[in-house]
Structures are given as structure tokens and as C-alpha cells.
Amino acid sequence: MTYCLAIKVDEGLVFASDSRTNAGVDNISTYSKMHNFSWPGNRSFVLLSSGNLATTQAVVRRIRADAEGAVNPSLQTISDINAAANYVGKISTDIQRAQAERGTAGSNFEATFIFGGQIAGQAPAIFLIYPQGNYIHESTEYPFLQMGETKYGKPILDRVIRSNTQLELAGRCALVSINSTIRSNLTVGPPVELLMYKKDSLGEGRHMVLTEHDPYYRGLSDAWSEGIRHALNGLPPFEWEYEHKTVQLVQGAAPSQTMG
Amino acid sequence: MTYCLAIKVDEGLVFASDSRTNAGVDNISTYSKMHNFSWPGNRSFVLLSSGNLATTQAVVRRIRADAEGAVNPSLQTISDINAAANYVGKISTDIQRAQAERGTAGSNFEATFIFGGQIAGQAPAIFLIYPQGNYIHESTEYPFLQMGETKYGKPILDRVIRSNTQLELAGRCALVSINSTIRSNLTVGPPVELLMYKKDSLGEGRHMVLTEHDPYYRGLSDAWSEGIRHALNGLPPFEWEYEHKTVQLVQGAAPSQTMG
Numbered sequence: 127m128t129y130c131l132a133i134k135v136d137e138g139l140v141f142a143s144d145s146r147t148n149a150g151v152d153n154i155s156t157y158s159k160m161h162n163f164s165w166p167g168n169r170s171f172v173l174l175s176s177g178n179l180a181t182t183q184a185v186v187r188r189i190r191a192d193a194e195g196a197v198n199p200s201l202q203t204i205s206d207i208n209a210a211a212n213y214v215g216k217i218s219t220d221i222q223r224a225q226a227e228r229g230t231a232g233s234n235f236e237a238t239f240i241f242g243g244q245i246a247g248q249a250p251a252i253f254l255i256y257p258q259g260n261y262i263h264e265s266t267e268y269p270f271l272q273m274g275e276t277k278y279g280k281p282i283l284d285r286v287i288r289s290n291t292q293l294e295l296a297g298r299c300a301l302v303s304i305n306s307t308i309r310s311n312l313t314v315g316p317p318v319e320l321l322m323y324k325k326d327s328l329g330e331g332r333h334m335v336l337t338e339h340d341p342y343y344r345g346l347s348d349a350w351s352e353g354i355r356h357a358l359n360g361l362p363p364f365e366w367e368y369e370h371k372t373v374q375l376v377q378g379a380a381p382s383q384t385m386g
Numbered sequence: 387m388t389y390c391l392a393i394k395v396d397e398g399l400v401f402a403s404d405s406r407t408n409a410g411v412d413n414i415s416t417y418s419k420m421h422n423f424s425w426p427g428n429r430s431f432v433l434l435s436s437g438n439l440a441t442t443q444a445v446v447r448r449i450r451a452d453a454e455g456a457v458n459p460s461l462q463t464i465s466d467i468n469a470a471a472n473y474v475g476k477i478s479t480d481i482q483r484a485q486a487e488r489g490t491a492g493s494n495f496e497a498t499f500i501f502g503g504q505i506a507g508q509a510p511a512i513f514l515i516y517p518q519g520n521y522i523h524e525s526t527e528y529p530f531l532q533m534g535e536t537k538y539g540k541p542i543l544d545r546v547i548r549s550n551t552q553l554e555l556a557g558r559c560a561l562v563s564i565n566s567t568i569r570s571n572l573t574v575g576p577p578v579e580l581l582m583y584k585k586d587s588l589g590e591g592r593h594m595v596l597t598e599h600d601p602y603y604r605g606l607s608d609a610w611s612e613g614i615r616h617a618l619n620g621l622p623p624f625e626w627e628y629e630h631k632t633v634q635l636v637q638g639a640a641p642s643q644t645m646g
Contacts, residue, residue: 277537281566298621306541353617361558
């Protein structure tokens with residue numbers, strides 16, 4: 127399984143991904159699911175991949191080959207980011223079809239992508255590209271997109287992320303969303319990759335690869351657990367607790383744990 | 387869909403359930419999924435139900451009829467809570483089989499239950515009863531059980547609930563877990579029922595039915611959103627934010643919303 131997300135705020139874009147791939151529970155590997163395609167000053171794209179690993183690797187190879195060969199269309203030449211999303215979707219379906227024609231019946235070659243970035247002079251954008259090659263953008267009220275094991279990490283995004291959220295704060299929120307998912311589900315695992323793209327910077331953005339032992343990542347997880355305990359202790363007591371003066375606080379209920 | 391959970395802490399038991407039932411997205415009703423069977427001073431049980439509504443209603447009817455008729459076995463006469471869980475599982479499979487023999491092929495009559503309580507002189511217990519009639523108890527490290535739409539509300543339980551968590555605090559945590567699920571998923575809806583059973587009380591426990599307009603429930607949700615914002619603002623800034631002194635706080639990003 128996988129958990130990836132992208133957030134679009136006024137200040138820019140956030141991309142985050144885990145790194146666990148598995149074919150069955152006893153065949154687990156670590157692969158980066160975040161791919162950066164940048165032409166500084168002109169355009170910058172990020173692709174997050176999930177699904178069949180042979181398909182996603184082939185898609186990334188094709189995109190790179192097209193761009194290096196300066197063929198048209200390629201990410202280097204396409205004039206509009208919607209067309210770029212469509213181009214990625216077309217490559218994905220082409221590769222899935224080629225694999226299916228060669229493969230045994232019943233195999234699943236599907237792949238899903240989150241794609242986003244900015245072309246000079248245009249607005250930043252993020253898209254979720256389905257296995258069928260079609261795609262959607264984020265909603266106005268909840269400006270984020272998720273794929274894979276999305277449910278564990280959704281409540282924090284629902285409660286916090288709005289268009290006016292500060293970029294770095296959205297980045298930390300994405301890390302918490304992935305951290306909570308990793309704690310609750312074995313099929314999502316570190317290292318966690320985070321990329322924050324500042325609007326109109328047209329560069330590669332700030333990219334972090336956080337292992338479970340990374341001091342920043344551990345500090346963030348500990349601070350979050352502490353904040354959650356504090357939030358829980360701040361909830362209004364039930365009526366009878368006032369009467370009996372039995373209000374107590376939770377202490378050390380969620381110690382710092384390994385992040386895996 | 388449904389979301390129900392039970393928590394077992396040293397001080398007692400917590401049961402919580404939503405009230406939404408649906409047969410398709412345009413056929414939505416409100417039914418209580420929490421059923422109390424108590425003989426004060428002697429024994430007290432709670433049953434949370436999910437799955438096919440005709441099955442779960444028939445199971446509850448049968449349990450009540452057995453108890454009122456004082457037949458053996460019934461919840462009134464069974465001497466051990468494991469045997470009680472087995473008895474509920476047997477009724478569930480009997481009723482599913484009877485419905486399947488009568489019904490059309492392809493219909494799904496399955497039901498899942500959370501069952502728990504205490505018999506005088508014995509320890510309190512909680513069980514998850516599968517559609518197959520077999521059942522499991524909670525884990526030692528994570529002493530809670532969930533059924534239905536479980537993922538949205540799991541991270542908060544994973545981070546907070548331990549055996550030494552205070553009973554009322556576990557109750558508030560259960561409400562937050564359900565509140566987060568309701569915000570993120572339309573198929574789970576209010577009113578929310580909460581029952582807190584104090585160990586060895588052998589009574590009906592404290593039972594609350596919280597509509598989305600209930601002042602306590604609204605206050606709890608607002609306090610939680612505020613606590614989450616505070617927790618997020620307390621996370622360690624990225625390195626470059628120190629350099630550029632750009633640390634900002636999130637404000638009003640998650641306003642008080644309707645709870646539905």
C-alpha cells in the first residue's frame with residue numbers, strides 16, 4: 127500500500143509520500159514515490175506514484191526520456207499544466223495496456239498518480255490522475271488530494287488545511303498526516319519525503335527525506351503526541367465530574383515510539 | 387455504514403456508536419445501534435450492532451425474548467461472559483442462515499457486533515463478534531475494539547488509549563474518534579451514543595445520546611479543533627524558518643462547523 131498527498135495553498139504546493147512498497151505482506155521494499163522534473167526559472171513538476179511498481183517505474187522512465195529527448199509533447203515543452211496532466215495520464219494508460227497485452231489474465235497493472243507544479247506565468251496546480259488516465263483537481267473548500275491508504279490521515283487535513291494556511295504549516299500538517307497513518311497501518315512506511323514548492327519560485331522546492339530516526343521527524347512526532355494529550359486534557363469534563371471533582375489528566379499515555 | 391467502538395480500561399468500559407443506517411446513499415435512516423441488557427447488582431451487558439439491519443434487529447429481539455422468558459441459555463442465566471459472547475454469535479449465525487434460506491441469492495445478511503459487560507464476581511470484558519459467529523477480545527497494548535468505518539478514528543485511539551487511561555477521559559476520546567469520523571465520512575452520522583460503565587458497578591452505566599446540536603457535543607468538538615490548532619502551532623519549525631524568522635501560526639483555519 128501507499129500513502130501520498132498534495133496540498134495547494136495560496137503560498138504554494140506541498141507534496142508528501144511514504145516509501146513502502148509490497149507484493150504480499152512478506153515482500154516489502156523501500157522505493158521513493160516522489161519524482162521531480164524541474165527546469166529552473168521556467169517550470170517545475172512533482173509526480174507522486176502508487177500502484178503497480180513496474181508500471182510506475184516505466185511511466186517515470188518514459189517521462190524522463192521524452193523530456194531529455196526534447197520530443198513534443200514532453201514535460202519540457204508542454205505549454206499548459208492541464209495538458210501536462212493529460213500527457214502523464216496518456217503515458218500511464220499506454221503502459222498499462224502494453225503490460226496487460228503481454229501479461230497473464232488477472233494481473234493488475236493499474237497505477238494512480240498525484241501530479242502538480244507550475245509553468246512560468248501560470249498558476250500552480252495539483253491533480254489526481256486515475257488508472258484510467260483521467261484526472262481531477264482539488265476541491266475549493268478542502269484544497270488537498272490523497273491517494274492510497276487515505277483515511278487515517280484525513281481528519282487532521284479536514285480540520286486544518288484551508289487555502290490561507292501557511293506553506294510550512296501545511297508541510298508539517300502533511301507530515302503529521304503521514305505519521306499517523308504509519309503508526310496505524312503497517313503497509314505504509316518510512317522514510318517520508320516532503321517537498322514544499324513556493325509559488326512562482328519555479329525551482330525544485332525544498333525537499334526532505336525523513337527516516338524514522340531523523341531528529342526533526344522524531345521531534346515532530348513527540349511534539350504532536352504531547353499536543354494531542356494536551357488537547358484531550360483540555361476537553362470539557364462531563365457534568366458529574368464537576369460534582370465529584372474527579373477530573374484527571376492523561377499522563378504519558380502515548381510515549382515516544384518508533385515511527386515505523 | 388457505521389462506526390462503533392468499545393474501550394476497556396482499568397476503571398471500566400466505554401461503548402460508543404453513531405446512528406446512521408443506509409441502504410444506498412439515498413436511503414438513509416437513524417437507528418440506535420446501542421442495546422443495554424442489565425440486571426442491576428448481578429450483571430450488565432452492552433451490545434453494539436452493525437451490518438444488515440433486519441439481522442441486527444432480529445438478534446436483539448431474540449436476546450430480549452430469551453432473557454424475558456428466562457430460558458437457558460440467555461443473558462440472564464449464562465454464568466460466564468465468554469459463553470455470553472458465544473451465545474450472541476450463535477444467535478447471529480442462526481438468524482443469518484434463516485434469512486439466507488428464504489432470501490434471494492446475492493443478498494448480504496451479515497452482521498457484526500461489539501459485545502461487552504460484566505457478571506458479578508468476574509472481570510469486565512469486551513468482544514468483537516464476527517458475522518461467522520466467532521469472536522476476539524481486545525489486545526493488551528491497544529485495549530479497544532472498532533467496527534465499521536474504523537480508519538478515520540483510529541489514530542487518536544492508537545496515540546492515547548492505554549489500560550491506565552481514566553474512564554471519563556477514554557469516553558471523551560471515543561467521542562473525538564467518532565466526531566472525526568463523522569466530519570470525514572458521510573455514511574457515519576449523529577446522534578452519537580456514549581455509555582460509560584464503571585467496573586463492579588453492575589448497573590446500566592452512564593448513557594448519553596448526543597445530537598449534533600447538543601451543547602456538550604458542540605463544545606467538545608470546538609475545544610478539540612482548538613486543541614488541534616494549538617498542537618499544530620506547537621510543532622517544531624523547519625530549520626530555514628528560524629533563519630528567516632517566518633514562523634507563523636494557523637488562525638481560524640478550522641472554524642466551528644456543523645457536526646453532521
